[in-house]
Amino acid sequence: MPAPFKLPSPAHIYRLGVKELWSLVRDPVMLVLIVYTFTLGIYAAATAMPDSLHNAAIAIVDEDASPLSARIVGSFYPPNFKTPEMISLAQADAGMDNGDYTFVLDIPPGFQRDVLAGRVPAAQLNVDATRMSQAFTGSGYIQQMVASEVSEFVQRTRSQAPAPVDLALRMRFNPNLEQAWFGSLMEIINNVTMLSIILTGAALIREREHGTIEHLLVMPVTPAEIMLAKVWAMGLVVLLAALVALLGVVRGALQVPIQGSVALFMGVAAVHLFATTSMGIFMATLARSMPQFGMLMMLVLVPLQMLSGGSTPRESMPHFVQNVMLAAPNTHFVMAAQAILYRGAGIDVVWPQLVAIAAIGALLFAASLARFRRTISQMD
Amino acid sequence: MPLSGQRGAAPAPPPARPPAGHTPAAPRPGRFSLGRAWSYTLRESLELRRDPVRATLALLGTVILMFIIGYGMSMDVEDLTYAVLDRDQSGLSQNYALNLSGSRYFIEKPPIADYADLDRRMRSGELALAIEIAPGFGRSLQRGSPVEIAAWVDGAMPQRAETVRGYVLAMHQSWLADMSVHRLGRAPVAASTLETRFRYNPDVRSLPAMVPAVIPLLLMLIPSMLTALSVVREKELGSIINLYVTPVTRSEFLLGKQLPYVALAMFNFFLLAALAVTVFGVPLKGSAPTLALAALLYVICSTGLGLVASTFTRSQIGALFVTLIATLLPCVQFSGLVNPVSSLEGMGAFVGRLYPASHFLTISRGVFSKALSISSLQASFWPLLAAAPLIVGLAIALLKKQEA
Numbered sequence: 001m002p003a004p005f006k007l008p009s010p011a012h013i014y015r016l017g018v019k020e021l022w023s024l025v026r027d028p029v030m031l032v033l034i035v036y037t038f039t040l041g042i043y044a045a046a047t048a049m050p051d052s053l054h055n056a057a058i059a060i061v062d063e064d065a066s067p068l069s070a071r072i073v074g075s076f077y078p079p080n081f082k083t084p085e086m087i088s089l090a091q092a093d094a095g096m097d098n099g100d101y102t103f104v105l106d107i108p109p110g111f112q113r114d115v116l117a118g119r120v121p122a123a124q125l126n127v128d129a130t131r132m133s134q135a136f137t138g139s140g141y142i143q144q145m146v147a148s149e150v151s152e153f154v155q156r157t158r159s160q161a162p163a164p165v166d167l168a169l170r171m172r173f174n175p176n177l178e179q180a181w182f183g184s185l186m187e188i189i190n191n192v193t194m195l196s197i198i199l200t201g202a203a204l205i206r207e208r209e210h211g212t213i214e215h216l217l218v219m220p221v222t223p224a225e226i227m228l229a230k231v232w233a234m235g236l237v238v239l240l241a242a243l244v245a246l247l248g249v250v251r252g253a254l255q256v257p258i259q260g261s262v263a264l265f266m267g268v269a270a271v272h273l274f275a276t277t278s279m280g281i282f283m284a285t286l287a288r289s290m291p292q293f294g295m296l297m298m299l300v301l302v303p304l305q306m307l308s309g310g311s312t313p314r315e316s317m318p319h320f321v322q323n324v325m326l327a328a329p330n331t332h333f334v335m336a337a338q339a340i341l342y343r344g345a346g347i348d349v350v351w352p353q354l355v356a357i358a359a360i361g362a363l364l365f366a367a368s369l370a371r372f373r374r375t376i377s378q379m380d
Numbered sequence: 381m382p383l384s385g386q387r388g389a390a391p392a393p394p395p396a397r398p399p400a401g402h403t404p405a406a407p408r409p410g411r412f413s414l415g416r417a418w419s420y421t422l423r424e425s426l427e428l429r430r431d432p433v434r435a436t437l438a439l440l441g442t443v444i445l446m447f448i449i450g451y452g453m454s455m456d457v458e459d460l461t462y463a464v465l466d467r468d469q470s471g472l473s474q475n476y477a478l479n480l481s482g483s484r485y486f487i488e489k490p491p492i493a494d495y496a497d498l499d500r501r502m503r504s505g506e507l508a509l510a511i512e513i514a515p516g517f518g519r520s521l522q523r524g525s526p527v528e529i530a531a532w533v534d535g536a537m538p539q540r541a542e543t544v545r546g547y548v549l550a551m552h553q554s555w556l557a558d559m560s561v562h563r564l565g566r567a568p569v570a571a572s573t574l575e576t577r578f579r580y581n582p583d584v585r586s587l588p589a590m591v592p593a594v595i596p597l598l599l600m601l602i603p604s605m606l607t608a609l610s611v612v613r614e615k616e617l618g619s620i621i622n623l624y625v626t627p628v629t630r631s632e633f634l635l636g637k638q639l640p641y642v643a644l645a646m647f648n649f650f651l652l653a654a655l656a657v658t659v660f661g662v663p664l665k666g667s668a669p670t671l672a673l674a675a676l677l678y679v680i681c682s683t684g685l686g687l688v689a690s691t692f693t694r695s696q697i698g699a700l701f702v703t704l705i706a707t708l709l710p711c712v713q714f715s716g717l718v719n720p721v722s723s724l725e726g727m728g729a730f731v732g733r734l735y736p737a738s739h740f741l742t743i744s745r746g747v748f749s750k751a752l753s754i755s756s757l758q759a760s761f762w763p764l765l766a767a768a769p770l771i772v773g774l775a776i777a778l779l780k781k782q783e784a
Contacts, residue, residue, distance in 0.1 A: 029698045037705060045709055048728020053542070055723040082722075096579060097750055098759060099742055102720060115571050122573045129578035130589045130745050131720050133539065139576050140546040146574050154571045165521065165559075166528045167552045169545055172502060174535035182538050187709075194704060202697045209617070288433065290613065290696045294605045295437040297700070302445055302601065305712065307452045312718075313540040315459045315508075321452040335505065342536040343503040 008225045016221065016229030017236075024199070024237065034237070037191045038245040046184035046254055054179075056138050059085040059101040061092055066112035072105075072149050080141065092126065102128045103138055105146075115150060173259065173342045184250045185341055186310035186334070192242050192269065193276050193304055193330055197297060199234040201280030205293050208284075223372040227281055227365070235273035242269055259344035268336045268354055275329035275361030282368040285375045309334045332356045416628045420636025424610065428640055435644065438606055442598045442648055443655065449594050450587060450660060457543040458485055462509035463501065465492035470518030476529065479555045480511065485547050498532070508534050509544055580749040591662045592748035593717050595652050596740040599675065600682045600711050603645040607686030608703040610637050611779065612693050623781070630779045634691075638683050638772070645679035646672075656748070666747035670754045674743040677764040681736040682707075684771035691778040710735050717741065736771075739763045 024030060058081050062069045076084045084105075087095060092104045104126040114121035125142055129135045174181050207213040216226055243266060250256050283300065287293035305311065307321060308330035314322055325331045336353035339345035347354075428435055464477045481488045492498045492510060501507045512530040520527045531548055535541045611634075614620040623633050653671065656662045664671070689702040714728045715721065715737035724732050732738050739760040746752035746760070754761065 027695070027698075029693065029695070030701065033698070033701045033705065041705065041709065044727040044731070045713055047726040048714060048724045048732070049719065054725070057720070057722050094756070097746070097752055097756055099720070099722075099746070102722075111572070118571075120572060122575050125574055125576045127576060127578050128580060130580050130592075130749050132586060132589045133718050134720065134723070135578065137542045137546060139578075140550070143574050143576070144549070146572070150571045165552075165556060166526065167549065168528050168530045169548060170530070170532050171535035171541055171545075172532050174538060174541070177535050177538035177541050179538050182536070190708075194708070198697060198701055198704070202700055206695070206697060289431070290700070291431065291606070291609045292434050292437065294609055294700050294703075295434055295441060295602070297704075298601050298605045299437065299441040299445065301704070301708065303448050303452075305708070306449055311712070312453050313457055313537055315461075315540075316457045317452050321448065325452075338536045339503065339505050343505065343534075345503045345505075349500075349504045 008222060008228055012221050012225045013228045013232065016216075016226060017233035020203075020230055020233035021237070023203075024234075034195065034241055037195065038188075038241040039249055041191065042184055042187045042245050042249050043253060045187040046180045046250075049179040049183040053080045053134060053137050053141055055079065056081050056103060056134050057101045058082060058103040058105065058142075059087045059092065059095055061087055061089050061104065061106040063089070063109045064107045064111040068112035068115060068150065068153050069107045071153060072107065072146055075145050075149050096126060096128055099128065102131050102134050103142060105142065112153075115154065178256075180254050181256045181342070184254050184256060185337060188242055188245050188250070189308075189310060189330065189333055189337060190305050191245075192238055192273065194301055195241070196234060196238050196273055196276040197280035197283065197301070199237065199280070200230050200277045201282075201284040201287075201297070202290065202293060203234075204230070204281060204284040205287060205290050209290060217373070224369055227278075227369060227372060230281065231274060231277045231365075235270065235277050238273055239266065239270055242266075258341050260340040260342075261346070264347060264350070265337060265340045268333065268340065268350065268357070271354060271357045271361065272329055272333040275357050275364060278361055278364035278368055279329070282364050282371070285368055285371040304328055304330045307331075326356075327360065329357045329360045332360075412629065413632055417632040417636035417639075420628070420633055421639045424637045425640040428644065434606070438602050438644065439648055439651065442602050442652060445598055446591070446594055446652055446655060449597070450591050453586070453590055457540055460486050460508040460540075460544055460547075461489050461506060462486050462511065463489040463492045463507055465494070465498055465510065465512040467515045468513050468517040472518035472521055473513040476513060476555060477511070479558070480551060483547070483551060502532065502534055505534065505536070508540065509548065580745075587660060588662045588749060589745075591656045591660050592744040593741055595649070595656065595744055596678065596715070596737045597711050597717060598652065599645060599649055599679055599740075600685075600707050600737050602648065603641055603679055603682045604686035604689070604703055604707050605700075606644070607638065607641050607683045608689045608699045609696050610641075611687065611690035612696050612699040613690075615694060616696055623779075630781055631776050634687055634772070634776050634779060638680075638687060641683045641686075642676075642679055645683060646676060649675040649679065662748060664748055665751035667753065668747075670757070671744065671747040673754075674740055674747075674757075674761065674764060677761075677768050678736055678740040680768040681764065681771050684768065684775055687775035688771060688778060691775050711737050714738070715741055734763075734767075736764055736767045739767075 055078065058076055060073050060076075062073060073084055073086070085101070087104075089106065092101075092106070095101045096104060106124040106126070108121060108123065111121050111123065123146060125139060127135045127139050171177055204213070207216075217223075243262075246258075246262065246265070251258055279300075283296050284293060287296050303325075307317065307325050308328060309325075310330070314325075314331070317325075332353040336350040336357075339350050339353075462480065464480070466473050466477060480486055486509070489501075489507060492501065492512075498510050498512070502510060510532045512532075514528065514530070517527055517529070529552070533541045533544045533548070611620070614623070622628070623630075649672070653664070653668075657664050685706060686703055689699045689706060693699040693702055710731050711717070713719075714724060714732035715735050716732065721729070721732040721738050742760040743757050743764075746757050
């Protein structure tokens with residue numbers, strides 16, 4: 001089917017896109033799922049994530065049973081820690097093995113006596129280091145808490161000079177480090193990517209399996225028009241869903257203050273959607289059937305979600321991974337979204353990300369266009 | 381295909397229970413027939429074998445994902461960028477800035493010129509930390525009057541900010557101790573000390589903590605996606621008629637279909653476990669049979685979840701979508717991969733406690749890192765043991781023997 005090259009016609013693109021929208025409207029299951037992912041799904045993800053140190057399970061072995069050890073025990077309370085469980089030394093190992101406690105603090109006999117006598121006794125803190133996220137921050141916290149309880153206790157008995165230099169630490173953009181602020185936005189980004197790939201890629205495979213794509217290919221429309229129609233129609237659906245989620249769930253239900261311009265964020269999201277819908281079409285040209293597409297989608301979505309900087313900081317990834325992930329639109333979208341929504345950054349700050357996403361999108365679009373007619377028209 | 385559509389082609393209502401004595405050789409329809417289930421196993425294995433791309437994607441894909449997640453997801457926060465706004469420019473203030481730049485956690489950026497510069501660079505995300513030293517810092521310190529150093533941390537990513545706070549506080553303390561040694565000739569004496577023992581993973585490295593946790597993640601995502609289309613695809617392409625019009629029962633049909641995927645997933649499990657021990661060098665401290673038993677129960681759950689998604693949806697896209705929703709979010713966020721289940725809140729905590737991945741994750745970490753035996757892991761085995769038949773039973777219950 002050699003088609004002479006011609007510029008895509010806006011009318012064709014518009015009508016084909018409306019066709020896409022109708023086929024989505026006629027699929028109530030998909031509509032319900034879309035609504036779920038962008039409302040309840042985001043709410044659940046945002047509210048589940050504990051703030052950095054939240055409800056950490058701690059148990060204390062108090063072998064001293066002194067006023068000082070009681071003070072230390074009393075300093076652990078929610079929300080940072082669970083109310084400490086008082087256990088015996090014998091219970092400590094089993095409790096840690098079962099994962100009941102992340103921390104076990106052992107206050108040795110004669111602790112208070114030794115403190116007062118200036119003998120610098122040592123308490124012992126056991127940390128379950130397989131729980132990386134809490135092990136670090138938690139042990140730092142506990143160290144400080146015990147030290148300050150002990151020094152306050154000592155100061156009442158003998159005077160100590162106050163620290164000469166005070167460090168005033170302030171958290172900018174999220175003063176209480178609330179995880180929901182971060183989690184809700186990252187979940188929107190994850191869902192935007194997931195949905196746009198399903199809606200374009202999987203839908204294309206379906207048309208192929210049912211043979212309806214043949215109808216399109218014999219009509220006087222070009223592959224570029226078919227693709228652009230899918231990009232704008234499905235991009236629009238996801239963009240609207242993201243806007244509802246941002247205003248309704250994130251700002252409304254979760255009460256996250258949005259610093260920057262929602263319009264700018266939507267603009268970046270639109271460019272991102274161009275890239276991800278093109279990615280969906282590209283994946284559909286690679287897969288020969290829906291089961292293959294399903295596999296491919298898992299293999300693409302998991303790294304996109306976990307390594308784009310939305311779950312763990314980019315800085316801590318190996319340089320190789322950091323560089324490879326620069327090829328993913330998500331990485332740039334996460335950077336831009338954080339800058340706009342939390343730090344109130346404007347276009348002057350996020351334009352490099354915008355350019356990167358647009359370039360990746362153009363590349364993916366060109367690649368799928370090149371493969372489209374060759375692979376789509378032949379079924380396996 | 382061993383079963384053809386002719387035999388049970390009876391008028392409605394469908395022959396859920398054809399007359400007795402209909403097939404003397406086979407057991408009575410309605411009772412579970414291993415033969416019929418096995419024929420579906422053969423059919424499904426053939427489909428898997430004739431589409432090698434899919435099985436290869438599944439096996440190779442998990443291996444690749446294990447590498448990128450194992451190496452890529454790191455909890456050690458390093459290479460943080462910072463800059464100093466030194467409005468004092470005295471020897472002491474420079475000494476303080478120098479103390480930071482010596483740390484392996486921080487990378488120094490050009491000094492901050494003024495507040496506008498500080499604001500702009502923090503907004504763009506260029507700086508994770510900004511330190512401000514007020515004018516007169518050195519002079520006041522010499523005089524012994526109290527002074528303050530201001531530090532701003534980018535809180536946009538809370539977990540990273542928390543780590544930065546810890547680093548900065550520790551460095552501030554060590555600078556104070558240094559100062560005390562230099563100026564007063566003695567180190568400050570603490571009233572007590574706290575010895576911290578990091579257990580199960582003494583070097584607190586990410587890899588030994590992550591790899592045993594990645595195995596449950598991958599064994600949920602990939603096997604469930606493999607089975608997710610197995611039933612609904614037949615619905616969409618029409619071959620489901622074989623179920624409707626032959627004596628095969630729903631349980632024979634589903635269990636028969638599930639078996640090859642369970643086998644593939646177990647092979648996948650052995651592959652991942654072997655990789656963990658050899659390539660990643662994460663020692664398997666506990667018993668391998670215990671881990672394998674748990675993995676078997678777990679992959680029955682994960683393939684079963686795919687079947688559930690496949691039985692109640694009508695289109696392949698719907699099944700894909702449901703499977704993604706039911707596996708990706710709960711696995712990555714609610715099952716203890718990053719945050720322990722006990723710290724979760726709200727709906728996530730509820731899902732996390734029930735979800736099979738949480739329990740297999742506890743077992744996997746327990747066997748890999750803590751050398752636990754099956755008896756001390758009982759609390760996690762029971763839920764898996766209950767979940768496996770429950771999930772498969774749900775799939776059977778949701779499958780219709782005849783389209784409504």
